[in-house]
Structure formats: C-alpha cells, structure tokens
Amino acid sequence: MKKELSEDLVVASFDYSPDAIFLVNQQGRIRQVSPACEDIFGYAPGDFVDQFIIDFVVPADQDATLQEAKEVLAGRKRVGFENRYRHKDGSDVYVSWSARWLEHEQLRVGVARDVTEFHRRKAMPPTLLAVLAPYERKVLDLLLTEATEKQIAEQLGLAVSTTHSYITGIFRKYGVRGRAGLMSLWLKHLSGDIARTGDK
Secondary structure, rough: OOOHHHHHHHHHHHHHHEEEEEEEOOOOOEEEEEOEEEEEEEHOOOHHOOOEEHHEOOHHHHHHHHHHHHHHHHHOEEEEEEEEEOOOOOOEEEEEEEEEOOOOEEEEEEEEEHHHHHHHHOOOOOOHHOOOOOHHHHHHHHHHHOOHHHHHHHHHHHHHHHHHHHHHHHHHHHOOOHHHHHHHHHHHHHHHHHHHHHOO
C-alpha cells in the first residue's frame, strides 16, 4: 500500500508539475518528458522523446549546457543553471534548471522552470515603462507575448472589456495603432538602450 501510494505521488508530480521534467540518458537522449513541456516549449511530449536534448538548446548556449551536463553525470546535484531553448514558434525560452544523476536508473532528471518573463522584464526599457500605471505594466508584460486579449484577461483575473480598455490605453499612450506597432516601438527602444550600454 505504501509503495503504491509513493508511486502514485511520483506520477502525480510528473503529470501535474507546472515545471518541465526531463529524463535523459547518459548519451543525452531524452527518454521521457512531463506534459508541462508542451506549455513551456510548444512541442508535444512525443516530439522530444528519443531526440538529443542539446538539439533544442539555442546554439550560443550549447557549450555551457554540455559542460553542465558533465557536472550532473559526475554525480553533482546542480541547481540554478540557466540556458535558453528554442520554442516551437522560433522564440527563445529562458529556463532555470535543477538536475541530478539517478545512478540506479542510469538517467539524468532535470526540472526546468520557465523564467522567460523575468528576463523580459529585466530587458524592458525604463523610459517606456514610466508612462504606465502599475496595472497597465502587468497587461503590457503579457501583451508582448503571444497571449490573446482573452488569455491576458484570464491570467490577470480581469474582465475582457476591462483588459481591452487597458490595452487601448497603452496603445494611446505610446501612439501606436496595434500590437505590431507596439512591438516595433519596443524593439527600437530596446536596441537603443543596448547600443548606449555598449558605448559606455
């Protein structure tokens, strides 16, 4: 009974965890992934199985990721390593890992937490944020993703009509007509901030 209960808890943790869980063999080939992988990376779990995990990593992060994998295979428990994966839609997903080697199963277990929003907020140009009210900033965070107005409303616990009012206000304050104009403005300011940082 106790063994059955513990197995049920393991299955429940795997199936319902909001973080992505990967089981990877010694050669780096994915053996199993949790359902949350689809929410985070856009790929169905079956798309990952039998693929090399390194192939999903952004090329610029692959060397550091392979080095981290060696640390895990050497038996060292690792927490807080960050790298970027390529989402199915082509965008970058920032993830923070907790990983360890399971000697008995000969598998590396990795739990990946999506920290993309944290990195996006760090990159936000402060000059653009200054004109927004606190709740407008929360709406803007989601407006710069692929989320629809309805999804934004659901995530923030707002009525769709209220969310639409916030979005209309954001467009008005920035002098743009829609999402495409907002993204263009955002990228222009962001690239300008990066260029100024590089000049220092």
